[in-house]
Amino acid sequence: MTNSAPSAAGAILDDFDSRPGSTTSLVRTVLGAYVRPLGGWFAIADFVVWMEAIGVPSESTRIAVTRLKKKGVIESSTRKGRTGYRITEQADAMFARGDGRIFGFRRMADGDPFRLISFTIPETQRAARHQLRRRLTGIGCGTVSPGLWIAPEYLAPEAAAIVDALELSPYVTTFVASEVAPPTTLRESAELWWDLAGIADRHRAFLEAFDGGSSARNARDAFVTFVPLLDEWRVIPYVDPGLPPSMTPEDWPGTRAVATFETARERYFDLSLGWVAS
Numbered sequence: 496m497t498n499s500a501p502s503a504a505g506a507i508l509d510d511f512d513s514r515p516g517s518t519t520s521l522v523r524t525v526l527g528a529y530v531r532p533l534g535g536w537f538a539i540a541d542f543v544v545w546m547e548a549i550g551v552p553s554e555s556t557r558i559a560v561t562r563l564k565k566k567g568v569i570e571s572s573t574r575k576g577r578t579g580y581r582i583t584e585q586a587d588a589m590f591a592r593g594d595g596r597i598f599g600f601r602r603m604a605d606g607d608p609f610r611l612i613s614f615t616i617p618e619t620q621r622a623a624r625h626q627l628r629r630r631l632t633g634i635g636c637g638t639v640s641p642g643l644w645i646a647p648e649y650l651a652p653e654a655a656a657i658v659d660a661l662e663l664s665p666y667v668t669t670f671v672a673s674e675v676a677p678p679t680t681l682r683e684s685a686e687l688w689w690d691l692a693g694i695a696d697r698h699r700a701f702l703e704a705f706d707g708g709s710s711a712r713n714a715r716d717a718f719v720t721f722v723p724l725l726d727e728w729r730v731i732p733y734v735d736p737g738l739p740p741s742m743t744p745e746d747w748p749g750t751r752a753v754a755t756f757e758t759a760r761e762r763y764f765d766l767s768l769g770w771v772a773s
Contacts, residue, residue: 515727518551522559524726526569527590528764529771531582536572538579545771548715549722592653597729598760600753602737603647610651611670612636612644616663623661630657635736637688645675645688647736685742694735698748701727706755711763714770721763728756 514520525545530537539560546556560580563569568589572581582590612631616624632638634653636646646654648671658667677684685691705724711717735749743749 515730516723518546518555518559519562521549521551521722521726522546522556522563523568524722524729526563526582526586527593528722528725529768531587531590532768533772535582535587536574536579537581538574538577540577542579545718548719593729596732597725600732600735600737600756601647601649602749602753603739605739605741606673607739608648609672609675610646610648610654611639611672612646612654612658612667613669614642614644614663614667616666620663620666623663627657627661627663630661633733635689635733637685637736639688645672647738650736681742682744685738689736689738690734691743694731695744695748697731697734698752701731701752702748702755705759706751711766714766714773717763718767718770721759721767724756724759724763728752 525542526537529545530542539557542560543553543556547553560569564571564580567583568586569580570583572579614624614627616627628638631644631646631654634646634650634657636644636650636654639645644654651669654669658664675681675684704727711720731749731752740747
């Protein structure tokens with residue numbers, strides 16, 4: 496893999512398992528979207544207030560914060576006599592990568608290149624091979640065959656970071672493909688390589704929950720509205736690789752879901768950030 500990938504160590508901090516709506520997931524969402532833009536430090540007393548606004552009890556918040564400290568996402572830091580935490584350098588890089596995905600959804604145009612990832616990993620590295628497949632799936636790569644994976648070319652740096660972090664570079668070769676010619680149609684092949692039905696279901700669930708909009712009356716309401724929406728959305732740009740129109744159904748719900756998220760972001764984010772800052 497190339498050396499232009501993000502930090503290998505930082506890639507391991509990425510969380511592919513937090514279930515949207517869970518306390519851990521909501522805490523991570525608030526850290527990345529609100530604490531990081533405001534300097535990366537927070538007082539635990541303030542954080543409890545923010546989380547209570549979205550229905551998370553104080554004790555649950557403190558437990559989740561303690562767990563994230565153990566994972567190296569945050570570390571203890573006292574300011575002006577106030578007990579608090581700050582986002583670690585590695586986690587800051589993780590959130591920066593996440594911002595690029597979550598707030599800048601990319602969709603391929605027909606004819607854009609793919610990255611093919613080929614690997615043959617010995618049985619002695621079985622655990623690492625399992626982690627590689629799990630993590631490639633987690634960033635939106637598709638499976639052509641057990642040892643051949645496919646992704647939009649813009650995912651190549653993220654895939655490289657995962658390979659390097661797992662120390663599997665000697666077993667991996669990648670290619671850039673400007674043309675894909677499967678034995679069936681591109682749409683039929685995409686359904687085999689990716690779980691397009693599952694991805695479409697995620698988009699539809701997001702639209703069902705949030706497409707109606709909201710009438711937030713103030714900055715606090717904007718926070719209460721936007722955080723759960725963002726928490727649900729932040730997983731979608733990872734499972735949806737942004738395939739071109741020729742590879743997705745004509746009624747692809749992702750188009751409307753992306754527009755719904757962008758509208759909500761423009762309407763609520765800056766307003767809600769002001770409430771947190773105050």
